[in-house]
Amino acid sequence: MSTIVAARPSPETRISPVFRFAMLLPGGLVTFFLILFALGLVLFLAFRSNDGSLLGAGLTAANFVTVATDPLYWTVTLRSLVIAGLVTLATVATAYPVAYYLAFHAGRRRNLLLFLVTLPFWTSYLLRVFAWKIVLAYNGVLNSAFIESGLWSEPTLAFLNTPAAVVVTLAHAYAPFAILPIYVALDTIPKSLLEAASDLGARPFTSFRRVVLPNSMPGVLAAALVVFVPTVGDYVTPAMVGGPASTMIGTLIQSQFGKANDWPFGAALSVCVMLVILCVVLVARGADRRFGSRT
Amino acid sequence: MSAARKAANAGGRWLGLYVLAYLVFLYLPILLIPLFSFNDSVQAAFPLQGFTLGWYETLYGNPALSGALANSLVIGVVAASGATLCGITVSYMDLYGRSPLAATISALARLPILIPGVIVGISLLILVNLIGLGPSRVAIVLGHILVALPTTVVVMRSRFAAIPKTIREAALDLGASDWTTFRRVMLPLSLPAVLSAFMLAFLTSFDEFIVVFFLAGTEPTLPLYIWSQLRFPRSLPTVMALGTVILTISFLIATLAEILRHRGLAPRAAIQPEPQQRRGERK
Numbered sequence: 001m002s003t004i005v006a007a008r009p010s011p012e013t014r015i016s017p018v019f020r021f022a023m024l025l026p027g028g029l030v031t032f033f034l035i036l037f038a039l040g041l042v043l044f045l046a047f048r049s050n051d052g053s054l055l056g057a058g059l060t061a062a063n064f065v066t067v068a069t070d071p072l073y074w075t076v077t078l079r080s081l082v083i084a085g086l087v088t089l090a091t092v093a094t095a096y097p098v099a100y101y102l103a104f105h106a107g108r109r110r111n112l113l114l115f116l117v118t119l120p121f122w123t124s125y126l127l128r129v130f131a132w133k134i135v136l137a138y139n140g141v142l143n144s145a146f147i148e149s150g151l152w153s154e155p156t157l158a159f160l161n162t163p164a165a166v167v168v169t170l171a172h173a174y175a176p177f178a179i180l181p182i183y184v185a186l187d188t189i190p191k192s193l194l195e196a197a198s199d200l201g202a203r204p205f206t207s208f209r210r211v212v213l214p215n216s217m218p219g220v221l222a223a224a225l226v227v228f229v230p231t232v233g234d235y236v237t238p239a240m241v242g243g244p245a246s247t248m249i250g251t252l253i254q255s256q257f258g259k260a261n262d263w264p265f266g267a268a269l270s271v272c273v274m275l276v277i278l279c280v281v282l283v284a285r286g287a288d289r290r291f292g293s294r295t
Numbered sequence: 296m297s298a299a300r301k302a303a304n305a306g307g308r309w310l311g312l313y314v315l316a317y318l319v320f321l322y323l324p325i326l327l328i329p330l331f332s333f334n335d336s337v338q339a340a341f342p343l344q345g346f347t348l349g350w351y352e353t354l355y356g357n358p359a360l361s362g363a364l365a366n367s368l369v370i371g372v373v374a375a376s377g378a379t380l381c382g383i384t385v386s387y388m389d390l391y392g393r394s395p396l397a398a399t400i401s402a403l404a405r406l407p408i409l410i411p412g413v414i415v416g417i418s419l420l421i422l423v424n425l426i427g428l429g430p431s432r433v434a435i436v437l438g439h440i441l442v443a444l445p446t447t448v449v450v451m452r453s454r455f456a457a458i459p460k461t462i463r464e465a466a467l468d469l470g471a472s473d474w475t476t477f478r479r480v481m482l483p484l485s486l487p488a489v490l491s492a493f494m495l496a497f498l499t500s501f502d503e504f505i506v507v508f509f510l511a512g513t514e515p516t517l518p519l520y521i522w523s524q525l526r527f528p529r530s531l532p533t534v535m536a537l538g539t540v541i542l543t544i545s546f547l548i549a550t551l552a553e554i555l556r557h558r559g560l561a562p563r564a565a566i567q568p569e570p571q572q573r574r575g576e577r578k
Contacts, residue, residue: 015392019473024397026377027385031403034441038418039410045421054424094317101314105307113314115553120321122495122549124502126518127538130525131324134331134339134535141327144340175321204306226408233411236505240525250413257417257509267421270414277409 039274045267056264063268073252073269080249081276083163084232087170091227092220094171095178099219100212102179103186114183121176129240132169136160136241161243169241170231177230178223185219186212217291221284228280233273249273328542332535339531350536360537363520367501370432370516374439375496381440382447382492383485387477390455391463401452405445412505415441420509430512438506443496450495450556454488455481487558494552498545517541 046063048056067073098117106113120128135141136159143155159165189212197207235250242248249269256266327339332351336344354360381404388394389401407415415438423434458481466476482489504518511519521537524530 015473019477020388020392020394023384023388023392023477024400025384027381027388027400027404028396030377030381030440030444031385031400031406034419034422034437035403035406038422039414041421041425042414042418054421097310098314098317101307101310105310115550116318117321119546119549120325122498122502122552123325123542123545124504124518124538126502126504126521127328127542128325130521130534130538131328133525134327134531135324137339139338139340141339141341144338144342148341172320172324229409230411233413234505235413250411253413253417254508257420263417263421266417270417273411273414277411281409 042267042270045264046271047268048264050262050264054263063265064272066265067268067272076247076252077249077272077276079163079246080232083166083170083246083248084228086167087174087231088224088228090167090171091174091178092182092223095175095223096182096216096220099179099182099186099216102183103189114180117179118176125173126236128173129169129237132165132172133160133240136165160241161245163242163246166237166242166246166248169237170234173237174227174231177226181222181226182216182219185216185222189215214291218288221288221291225281225284229277232277325542328535329539332532332539334532337529337532339535350532353533354536354540360520363515363517366432366514367517370435370439371497371500374436374443374500375493377436377440378443378447378496378499379451379489379493381444382451382496383482383489385444386448386452386455387481389452401448404448407441408445412442413509416506416509419506423510430510432512432514434510434512435507435516438510439496439500439503442503442506443499446495446499447492450488450492451485454485454556458484487555491552491556494548494555498548498552502541502545 045056047059047061049058049060049062051057102110102113102117133140137143138155138160140159142159143152146152147155193211193215194207197211198204202210232248233250233253234248235254238246238248238251249272253266253269253273256262256269260266330343331339333346333348334343335347335349385397385401385404388397392398419434419438419441420430423429423431423437428434462484463476463481466480467473471479502518503516504522507516507519508522515523517537521534524534
């Protein structure tokens with residue numbers, strides 16, 4: 001952002017080494033030890049074989065061979081990608097009009113609306129998922145409301161324990177993530193561009209399609225990324241509302257570190273998830289560059 | 296007024312209705328929890344069976360619950376302190392440190408956004424076992440510092456960036472040391488954002504479940520307690536009463552944090568893009 005660039009100090013200010021060390025210490029410890037070293041451990045463990053000890057034994061690619069050859073993992077990985085992809089699509093598509101309204105039509109209500117759409121983000125994720133469980137359950141809100149209104153005569157099992165339930169619940173849980181990046185991208189489009197488009201005779205829809213939409217793509221991509229990453233590794237929502245037919249890759253990782261107790265294999269699965277995310281990030285960055293990033 | 300302009304206004308009205316519907320979708324499922332917490336039935340279903348405060352009474356005198364609450368509070372405060380300290384120093388050095396190391400640390404500090412919670416959880420589980428700590432409250436604190444770090448860095452960074460750079464330069468020109476400038480000038484100017492970052496980090500920790508699931512030893516936090524209760528259909532109303540209390544506290548703290556974040560900024564700065572915007576910022 002331009003404001004941040006502008007805030008960089010003039011080059012003649014110098015910083016004392018002691019101050020620099022003290023200020024870099026907490027962040028350096030956390031990032032290098034808790035993030036880099038811990039992720040390095042996962043990578044290391046992924047190439048070990050399970051002998052019941054903490055760091056496993058030997059040096060082997062057997063875990064990855066299993067992941068690549070066992071159709072179960074292909075099915076689950078594919079399912080995770082499809083679910084996370086659908087959630088991302090649904091979240092971004094429904095969030096875009098909201099962000100558009102905030103950027104161009106909200107007027108004085110803008111700050112209040114921004115606050116209202118982000119507020120759920122700060123509430124318990126577990127409770128938001130739990131809310132959907134009581135909505136979708138056999139004896140739940142949706143069924144009883146339909147019976148009460150006379151639309152159905154008996155409850156249906158069709159809601160809970162389906163992949164669709166996982167998609168709806170995750171789309172709701174991560175909705176607040178998507179609006180802000182898109183809003184910021186829309187809000188930073190210079191108003192002169194829109195005026196130029198309309199002066200040159202573009203109809204509102206044309207100027208949206210040719211000016212607004214391409215210029216907001218960096219925000220859309222950022223939104224897609226921050227929704228996709230947490231959903232692809234989620235294990236809570238499948239467990240709560242998804243049933244056995246919606247097992248996701250996060251569920252498998254969790255069970256390797258729990259019931260299945262094969263940490264090296266769980267680490268290998270984690271490495272695969274991180275590789276998938278890396279691919280998605282690279283694709284998003286490439287697309288971002290194509291649209292001319294302003295971030 | 297031109298026809299195009301009129302059409303745009305009409306479009307704005309329809310869009311306004313859509314935003315209203317979106318907000319209903321966003322809030323309705325959450326608000327069901329308080330609704331059924333007052334309902335005199337074990338089933339969360341319509342029709343409502345009558346008003347009761349009985350489920351709230353079951354919250355009192357429950358040692359497992361109060362133990363979990365105490366754990367959550369202690370962990371939340373310690374983790375938020377750590378995350379805020381890191382957020383302040385990392386973003387300050389990123390903006391003013393002018394070293395590749397500071398920029399790297401700042402980029403890494405926002406990396407947890409791109410790591411699913413389950414992987415943060417298992418990587419720290421391996422780490423704490425390796426250093427002999429094992430799953431414990433300290434392990435949870437470490438996990439929550441990591442989860443809250445992107446938020447605190449983003450909040451503090453945008454606040455430091457909003458302070459006119461001439462103020463810091465004036466302090467340095469007048470002979471203040473780096474440390475004095477930081478402590479007496481920059482920190483007081485960004486104090487509301489520090490409090491805001493602390494509160495948001497506390498909320499993140501207080502409500503966090505995905506990471507804590509792997510790192511908890513024998514002392515569960517509140518979300519873990521709720522998780523353990525979800526298996527028993529009979530305790531669902533109690534969970535809803537507890538959930539209502541937690542939601543209320545979360546809403547209050549988040550509102551306070553929002554107010555604080557804008558405090559003391561010039562009016563124009565107040566309508567600048569929100570800090571969360573950079574959640575998706577790429578490095």
